[in-house]
Amino acid sequence: NDIINTASWVDLTTMRNWRTNPFANPNGYYNDYYNNPYFNKDINRAKYKDANISGNFDITYRALPWLQLYDRLGIMNNSRTGKNTTEKFTYSDWAKNSAYIPTAWAHSDDYPGIYRAISDILGAVSDYSTTENVVNNEFQARIQKDVANFQNKLTLGYSLYQRYTKSITVSSSSIVVPDVYNVSNRQGNLGGGESNTTERKFGYYADLNTNMKNMEWLNLNLTARYDATSRFFKPTRSENQYSYLYYGAALSFIVTDAFPSLKSNTLNYAKLRTSYNKNGNDNIPLYGLDLSYANGTNFPYGNNVGLTVGNTLPDANLKPEFVTATEVGAELSMFNNRVNLDVSWYKQNSIGQVLTVKIPNSTGFSNLLINVGQVDNWGYETDLKVQILRDTKIKWDFNVKYSYNDNKVVDLYPGITEFAYGGYSYASSNVILGQRFPILKTNGYFYSTDGSGMRRVSPVTGYPVQNTALTARGGTLPRDMVGLGSTFTYKDFRLAFNFEYRGGNVMYSDLGRQMTFTGSGAWTSNRGDQIFPNSYYIDPTTGKDVPNTTVHVREPEYALWVNNYRLIAENFVAPALPVPAYEYDQRYATELIRALRLYFNLNDRYTSDVILDALNGGVGGYGITFPHIAASDSTDQIAGGNNTATVVNWNTLDSGYLWTLNSPGSATAWAPASS
Numbered sequence: 001n002d003i004i005n006t007a008s009w010v011d012l013t014t015m016r017n018w019r020t021n022p023f024a025n026p027n028g029y030y031n032d033y034y035n036n037p038y039f040n041k042d043i044n045r046a047k048y049k050d051a052n053i054s055g056n057f058d059i060t061y062r063a064l065p066w067l068q069l070y071d072r073l074g075i076m077n078n079s080r081t082g083k084n085t086t087e088k089f090t091y092s093d094w095a096k097n098s099a100y101i102p103t104a105w106a107h108s109d110d111y112p113g114i115y116r117a118i119s120d121i122l123g124a125v126s127d128y129s130t131t132e133n134v135v136n137n138e139f140q141a142r143i144q145k146d147v148a149n150f151q152n153k154l155t156l157g158y159s160l161y162q163r164y165t166k167s168i169t170v171s172s173s174s175i176v177v178p179d180v181y182n183v184s185n186r187q188g189n190l191g192g193g194e195s196n197t198t199e200r201k202f203g204y205y206a207d208l209n210t211n212m213k214n215m216e217w218l219n220l221n222l223t224a225r226y227d228a229t230s231r232f233f234k235p236t237r238s239e240n241q242y243s244y245l246y247y248g249a250a251l252s253f254i255v256t257d258a259f260p261s262l263k264s265n266t267l268n269y270a271k272l273r274t275s276y277n278k279n280g281n282d283n284i285p286l287y288g289l290d291l292s293y294a295n296g297t298n299f300p301y302g303n304n305v306g307l308t309v310g311n312t313l314p315d316a317n318l319k320p321e322f323v324t325a326t327e328v329g330a331e332l333s334m335f336n337n338r339v340n341l342d343v344s345w346y347k348q349n350s351i352g353q354v355l356t357v358k359i360p361n362s363t364g365f366s367n368l369l370i371n372v373g374q375v376d377n378w379g380y381e382t383d384l385k386v387q388i389l390r391d392t393k394i395k396w397d398f399n400v401k402y403s404y405n406d407n408k409v410v411d412l413y414p415g416i417t418e419f420a421y422g423g424y425s426y427a428s429s430n431v432i433l434g435q436r437f438p439i440l441k442t443n444g445y446f447y448s449t450d451g452s453g454m455r456r457v458s459p460v461t462g463y464p465v466q467n468t469a470l471t472a473r474g475g476t477l478p479r480d481m482v483g484l485g486s487t488f489t490y491k492d493f494r495l496a497f498n499f500e501y502r503g504g505n506v507m508y509s510d511l512g513r514q515m516t517f518t519g520s521g522a523w524t525s526n527r528g529d530q531i532f533p534n535s536y537y538i539d540p541t542t543g544k545d546v547p548n549t550t551v552h553v554r555e556p557e558y559a560l561w562v563n564n565y566r567l568i569a570e571n572f573v574a575p576a577l578p579v580p581a582y583e584y585d586q587r588y589a590t591e592l593i594r595a596l597r598l599y600f601n602l603n604d605r606y607t608s609d610v611i612l613d614a615l616n617g618g619v620g621g622y623g624i625t626f627p628h629i630a631a632s633d634s635t636d637q638i639a640g641g642n643n644t645a646t647v648v649n650w651n652t653l654d655s656g657y658l659w660t661l662n663s664p665g666s667a668t669a670w671a672p673a674s675s
Contacts, residue, residue, distance in 0.1 A: 048082030088123030248277035444570030479504025512572035
C-alpha cells in the first residue's frame with residue numbers, strides 16, 4: 001500500500017536514507033496518510049530459524065512369485081522459532097500540530113499537523129515457535145497374476161496420514177526502552193496465544209489393470225477407494241458423514257495396434273480412451289464443524305474474561321463434496337511422429353461443494369459454512385505439437401493448446417437462489433442458481449432508459465450518481481484458454497518461450513480503486529473543467545431524462561475522482577485480459593509472455609573429465625508483460641497480473657536464472673529459477 005499510494009512523480013530512490021533526509025523522515029514526508037515505504041521496511045523486521053528433518057523407510061518382500069508386499073513409512077518434523085519487531089518512533093510536535101500545506105497549494109479542508117502523526121509508533125515485539133509433525137504410511141499388496149486369458153495387475157493398499165501442529169506466540173505492542181526487543185521490556189499486558197491441531201485420515205484402496213492375452217491394445221483400469229477423515233468426524237455423527245467411497249474406470253483402445261494395416265507414414269499411432277471417475281474431497285478447515293470462541297477485543301482485562309463467538313456458523317449436516325467426471329479422448333501421431341494431436345471432451349458434476357457464504361449479521365453470524373448443491377462443468381481440450389525442423393542443425397518445435405470450459409449452477413441450498421461468498425460490499429463473487437459460477441456483481445451507474453448508454457449525474461453537482469444495487473457483470477472464470485509455445489535449438493543453446501491467453505470472462509480490479517485515490521491512474525489525468533462524459537440528468541420539473549450539455553462537474557481536481565468515480569466499482573470491471581481497460585486510460589493493450597528461457601549446455605566444448613564434468617545453465621523470465629501505452633498517457637503504472645475470482649493482484653516482472661557446475665562423477669541437476 002505504501003508504494004501504491006505514492007504519487008508517480010516521487011522518486012522513491014531518494015527516500016532510502018530516512019534517518020538523515022528530512023524529506024524522507026516521517027516527520028517531513030509529504031504523504032498525509034502513508035509513510036515512506038523505506039521507513040516501514042526498516043522499522044518492521046522479521047527473523048526466524050528453521051530446523052527441519054524428514055526421512056523415508058521402504059521395505060519390499062516377495063511373498064509369492066505373483067505377490068509382492070511393500071510398505072513405505074515417511075516421517076517429517078518441521079520447527080521454526082522467530083522474532084518480529086517494530087522499532088519505536090515518536091513524531092515531533094511540529095509533525096503533530098504545526099505541519100501545513102503552503103499557501104500556493106492550500107486546500108479548503110486542510111488542517112494543522114500530519115494525519116498519520118496523530119499516534120506515535122509505540123514499538124512492538126513478538127516471539128513465536130511452531131512445530132509440525134507428519135507421519136504417512138503406505139502399505140501395498142502387489143499382485144501380478146494371469147487368470148484364464150486375462151493378464152492382471154492388482155494393487156491393494158492401506159494408507160494412513162497424521163499431522164500435528166503446535167504454535168505458541170507471546171508479544172508486546174508497546175516497548176519502553178528503544179531497540180531492546182524483549183517481551184519483558186513493555187508497557188501493559190502481554191499478548192499471545194496458542195494453537196494446537198491434529199488431523200488424521202486413513203483409506204483402503206484397490207487398483208486393477210487388466211487386458212486379454214494377445215489383445216494388449218485394449219486395456220481396462222478399475223479403481224476404488226474408501227477414506228475416513230477427522231475433518232468431518234464427531235462422535236455424534238454417523239459414519240457416512242465422515243467416511244466415503246469413490247471409484248473410477250478407464251478404457252483405452254490403441255487402434256493402430258489392433259489394425260496394423262492402418263499404420264503408414266501419414267498415421268503412425270492412434271489411441272482412443274474414455275473414463276469415468278467419482279472423487280470425494282474433505283475440503284473444510286480443520287475443526288470446521290465447531291463454533292470457535294476467541295477472547296474479545298482487549299480481553300482478558302486483568303481478571304476479567306471476555307469471550308466472543310466466531311463469525312462463521314457451520315451447517316450441522318456438512319458432508320464431503322463429490323465430483324463425478326466423464327471424459328472421452330483421442331491421441332494421434334502422424335507424419336513420422338512429427339505431428340502429435342491430443343483431443344478430449346469432458347463433463348464434471350460437483351455435488352455438495354463446501355463454501356463459506358455471506359448471511360445477514362442480524363443472525364448473529366456473518367458467514368455460513370454449507371454444502372451448496374450442484375454445479376455442472378463441461379468443456380473440451382486440444383493439444384497440438386509439431387516438430388517443424390528435426391533433422392537439421394537448427395531444431396524447431398511448436399505447440400498450441402486450446403481449451404474451452406463452462407459451467408452452470410443447477411441446484412443450491414434449499415430455499416436459496418443466490419448468495420455471495422467473497423469480495424467486498426461493492427464488488428463480490430456470487431453463486432446464482434441457473435447461471436455460471438461464480439458471477440461477479442458490483443455497484444454501478446444509473447443508465448438512461450432510452451438505451452443510449454448515458455449515465456446519470458446530479459443536476460446540481462454534475463457528479464455521477466451511484467447505483468448501490470449490485471448488478472451482475474458476468475462470470476469470472478475464463479471460458480477460453482489458449483497457450484502457444486515453441487523451442488529453438490542450435491548446437492549448445494536452446495531458446496524456449498510460452499504465450500498464454502485467457503478470455504471469455506470478466507474481472508474486477510480493486511487496484512484501480514486504489515490508484516484512483518492516489519491519482520496515479522492515467523484515467524484520472526483529466527482534472528480540468530469538464531462535463532462528465534456521456535451523461536444525463538433528470539429534470540427536477542418534468543422528471544424526464546435530459547442529455548447533459550450544461551452541468552459541469554463541481555470540483556474535477558479531487559472530489560470527482562476520490563469521492564465519486566472511485567466509489568463506483570463498475571469503472572474497474574473489464575474483460576479479464578492481462579491488463580484491464582478503464583474508461584480513462586486510452587485503452588491499454590498488452591502481449592503476455594508466460595515464460596521465456598534460454599538454456600546452454602557446454603559440456604563437450606568447455607569441460608574436461610579431470611576438472612569439470614558438466615557446465616549447464618540458463619536465464620529466464622516469467623509472467624512478462626509488455627504494455628503498449630499511448631503517447632498522451634502520463635503514467636506507467638500498469639504491470640502484469642494474476643487474477644482471483646474478483647480481484648486482480650498485480651505483479652511486476654518475475655525473472656530468475658539457473659545454472660549448475662558439476663565435478664567429475666557427479667550428476668547434473670537442474671534447479672528452478674528463483675523468483
